[in-house]
Amino acid sequence: MSNRITVRVGAAVADAAPELWGLFIEDLNDALDGGLNAELVRNGDFEFDPSERDDFHHLTGWTTEGAVEVRTASPLHPNNRHHASLSGPAAVANSGWDGIRATAGERLRLSLFARATAPTRLTVTIGPGLASTELDVAPGEWRRLEADLTPTATASGELRIAVPAGADADLDAVSLRPLGEDGEPLQFRPDLLQALKDLAPSFVRFPGGCLAHGYGLANLYHWKDTIGPRWKRVQTRNIWAYHQSRQIGYTEYFELCEALGATAIPIVAAGVCCQNSPGGQHAIAESQMDDYIQDVLDLIEFANGGPETRWGAKRAEYGHPEPYGLRHLGVGNEDEITDDFRDRYARIEDAVREAHPEITVIGTSGPATHGPDFEAGWPYARERGTAIVDEHGYHSPRWLHQNLDRYAAYDPEGPQVYLGEYAGCTSRVRSALAEAAYMIGMERNPGVVRLASYAPLLARVGHSQWTPDLIYFTADEVRRSASYYVQRAFGAERGERVRAVELEGAAPSTRPVPETVPAHVRAPRATVAFNDIVVDGRAIPDAVAVPGDDGVALAEIDPSAVDIEFTAIRRAGSDGFELRLGSDDPLGSVRLHLGMSQGRDTVVFRRDDGIDDWLSTRRRPEWSDGEPVRVRVRLDGPRLQVWIDGNLHHDLEQDLRPEQRVVAGALSRGGTGGTEYVVRLVNAEDTEKTVRIELGHDPGAVAADVELLAGAGPDDGAFFEASPVLPVRVAVEGEDGIDLVLPPWSFASAVLRPAA
Numbered sequence: 001m002s003n004r005i006t007v008r009v010g011a012a013v014a015d016a017a018p019e020l021w022g023l024f025i026e027d028l029n030d031a032l033d034g035g036l037n038a039e040l041v042r043n044g045d046f047e048f049d050p051s052e053r054d055d056f057h058h059l060t061g062w063t064t065e066g067a068v069e070v071r072t073a074s075p076l077h078p079n080n081r082h083h084a085s086l087s088g089p090a091a092v093a094n095s096g097w098d099g100i101r102a103t104a105g106e107r108l109r110l111s112l113f114a115r116a117t118a119p120t121r122l123t124v125t126i127g128p129g130l131a132s133t134e135l136d137v138a139p140g141e142w143r144r145l146e147a148d149l150t151p152t153a154t155a156s157g158e159l160r161i162a163v164p165a166g167a168d169a170d171l172d173a174v175s176l177r178p179l180g181e182d183g184e185p186l187q188f189r190p191d192l193l194q195a196l197k198d199l200a201p202s203f204v205r206f207p208g209g210c211l212a213h214g215y216g217l218a219n220l221y222h223w224k225d226t227i228g229p230r231w232k233r234v235q236t237r238n239i240w241a242y243h244q245s246r247q248i249g250y251t252e253y254f255e256l257c258e259a260l261g262a263t264a265i266p267i268v269a270a271g272v273c274c275q276n277s278p279g280g281q282h283a284i285a286e287s288q289m290d291d292y293i294q295d296v297l298d299l300i301e302f303a304n305g306g307p308e309t310r311w312g313a314k315r316a317e318y319g320h321p322e323p324y325g326l327r328h329l330g331v332g333n334e335d336e337i338t339d340d341f342r343d344r345y346a347r348i349e350d351a352v353r354e355a356h357p358e359i360t361v362i363g364t365s366g367p368a369t370h371g372p373d374f375e376a377g378w379p380y381a382r383e384r385g386t387a388i389v390d391e392h393g394y395h396s397p398r399w400l401h402q403n404l405d406r407y408a409a410y411d412p413e414g415p416q417v418y419l420g421e422y423a424g425c426t427s428r429v430r431s432a433l434a435e436a437a438y439m440i441g442m443e444r445n446p447g448v449v450r451l452a453s454y455a456p457l458l459a460r461v462g463h464s465q466w467t468p469d470l471i472y473f474t475a476d477e478v479r480r481s482a483s484y485y486v487q488r489a490f491g492a493e494r495g496e497r498v499r500a501v502e503l504e505g506a507a508p509s510t511r512p513v514p515e516t517v518p519a520h521v522r523a524p525r526a527t528v529a530f531n532d533i534v535v536d537g538r539a540i541p542d543a544v545a546v547p548g549d550d551g552v553a554l555a556e557i558d559p560s561a562v563d564i565e566f567t568a569i570r571r572a573g574s575d576g577f578e579l580r581l582g583s584d585d586p587l588g589s590v591r592l593h594l595g596m597s598q599g600r601d602t603v604v605f606r607r608d609d610g611i612d613d614w615l616s617t618r619r620r621p622e623w624s625d626g627e628p629v630r631v632r633v634r635l636d637g638p639r640l641q642v643w644i645d646g647n648l649h650h651d652l653e654q655d656l657r658p659e660q661r662v663v664a665g666a667l668s669r670g671g672t673g674g675t676e677y678v679v680r681l682v683n684a685e686d687t688e689k690t691v692r693i694e695l696g697h698d699p700g701a702v703a704a705d706v707e708l709l710a711g712a713g714p715d716d717g718a719f720f721e722a723s724p725v726l727p728v729r730v731a732v733e734g735e736d737g738i739d740l741v742l743p744p745w746s747f748a749s750a751v752l753r754p755a756a
């Protein structure tokens with residue numbers, strides 16, 4: 001491979017997708033409660049419930065002193081049934097998320113509802129010793145009380161509310177929020193908001209992800225539960241096994257979009273819940289479907305209706321008389337494409353089309369870039385003439401480098417693609433560069449890919465359910481991943497036209513295939529015996545894998561041609577076993593997992609760069625203890641076949657195509673001094689490249705601002721850590737183009753303009 005490359009930027013070939021890069025926001029990893037939500041008190045409503053998570057109770061987040069009970073009599077609101085009842089001397093103290101972060105000199109607004117049977121003075125402290133105030137509770141019904149506190153030092157502490165001896169008080173909806181410049185409590189945590197603004201997103205998707213279609217029908221996200229005064233909102237279990245306060249609900253979502261200068265893409269459930277809920281996918285009952293569809297139409301009215309409409313008037317009542325200008329609506333998230341789904345989806349889409357032809361509906365195509373739901377979801381969307389389909393793809397860096405031409409093969413006649421969730425699945429530099437390469441592939445196909453959002457966006461360190469994430473944070477720190485800087489470069493510098501690019505000196509690369517690799521079995525949750533093992537006609541001694549061990553190496557095999565058979569018997573435990581052909585990184589392996597998902601699935605994975613790509617899933621009767629299964633696996637070049645008890649179960653081609661690891665893309669736009677060019681370059685190789693970028697029409701003297709992300713190794717970077725490398729900006733000048741040095745494992749985004 002040459003170390004000199006030339007990028008020739010040619011003619012404009014298409015209009016760029018104007019809103020391509022956006023954000024995916026889901027309350028996952030404490031992204032909202034404990035994250036973007038500026039609220040410092042955790043469980044201020046005393047609504048955490050054991051039904052949401054075994055270790056939750058109504059005083060989660062609080063410590064108590066003296067006589068404190070949780071009561072439900074005469075609640076603050078039917079949606080906020082529990083409150084704390086204190087008989088003095090008594091106190092409750094909240095430590096927020098990892099302590100309440102108090103900053104010296106920052107004004108904080110305390111608000112709470114209280115009631116008492118006799119005049120009572122509450123002593124409120126942020127402590128120890130950071131700030132204090134007193135609140136008088138008059139006898140009678142629930143009253144809202146407020147006070148501002150200004151901590152004298154920066155520290156993590158707790159908010160303590162005490163009732164004196166002989167007095168009593170009920171407390172609810174306790175809140176502590178920093179004040180903004182306008183003297184009002186902040187909605188969004190400022191440093192996280194800034195991190196989102198810097199991404200310059202065109203759109204924001206909300207509320208998920210799986211959160212949108214919920215853990216069972218009772219857990220679907222209903223937007224009407226999430227607007228209006230916070231203390232009246234319906235709080236519930238989060239599908240990610242915590243609590244949703246809904247303090248960032250639909251009102252705040254639309255406000256966030258405005259603050260970011262982005263358009264909203266709400267996702268509503270397609271009338272079915274998440275198929276990973278207990279008992280699988282369920283559909284909203286026939287008798288409730290009309291109401292559900294009306295709710296969806298009401299959401300559009302809430303966003304866009306005039307003040308004379310019922311829901312437009314509600315929006316105005318909540319402080320926003322102007323419409324939000326909603327243009328898109330996603331229906332469904334990663335749903336299993338069943339008859340129930342088709343029926344419910346069709347009715348929702350038809351109703352929106354009829355009542356709101358101005359709204360573009362986005363359909364769904366299952367959880368992956370392939371597989372049964374993808375294969376069923378796309379034809380269904382075509383059949384229905386759905387304008388845009390939401391596709392999701394979490395993949396290894398290798399897969400991304402192999403597949404960046406994926407969208408060139410799509411039918412430009414539609415539907416178009418919203419790549420609603422994607423990631424290169426580590427927080428390493430290798431993944432960030434693979435994502436950049438794949439994003440160049442998306443930019444090149446604006447007639448196909450209209451929208452894309454990396455997922456997930458935010459994760460609080462120590463409180464996460466999913467990695468990787470674009471932005472990690474603690475109470476007082478925002479840690480931007482290397483992927484973040486890639487996203488920021490694409491978001492911040494856009495073009496209007498896609499330019500043809502000729503890349504000379506770069507060629508796709510193929511990973512070497514070792515002559516032999518181990519065939520290996522393991523059973524992390526079961527004891528499994530492997531008998532009558534035959535590898536390429538040769539008998540091998542029996543083996544047993546037990547939980548907790550590393551498994552057993554069966555034989556060294558040729559990774560391009562092998563035939564293995566054995567009988568597996570689970571003696572005890574749950575789940576099944578894995579047969580891995582190949583070592584793990586860097587050269588990759590394929591793996592058969594028999595008995596996944598409570599013993600029911602057989603799944604084939606390919607693992608590269610430390611990441612599993614899911615290749616094929618088949619359901620079979622649940623595997624039970626003592627039941628022998630005869631397994632045969634045959635590898636012949638890329639072809640992998642798996643027989644279970646003599647029946648062909650998987651027959652697939654592994655993707656062994658070369659990877660495009662040196663990649664260039666270009667856009668152009670009008671500038672004050674003439675046409676400007678945005679050129680993106682990825683060098684995901686070990687060698688430095690000397691690059692010449694030539695602008696085909698000989699524009700004369702050119703000045704360029706280049707943002708370069710370079711200087712770390714491919715495997716530098718880790719979950720929950722800030723990027724091991726920061727982008728640097730360099731100014732470059734040249735004649736008819738520029739010369740650049742692209743270090744190993746780097747990404748550059750250059751804006752070239754005529755020199756002044």
Ligand code: AHR
Pocket residue numbers: 026028208209210211333334367421455456466
């Ligand atoms: O991004 C995290 C989760 O991944 C989303 O909630 C879901 O849609 C996907 O499976």
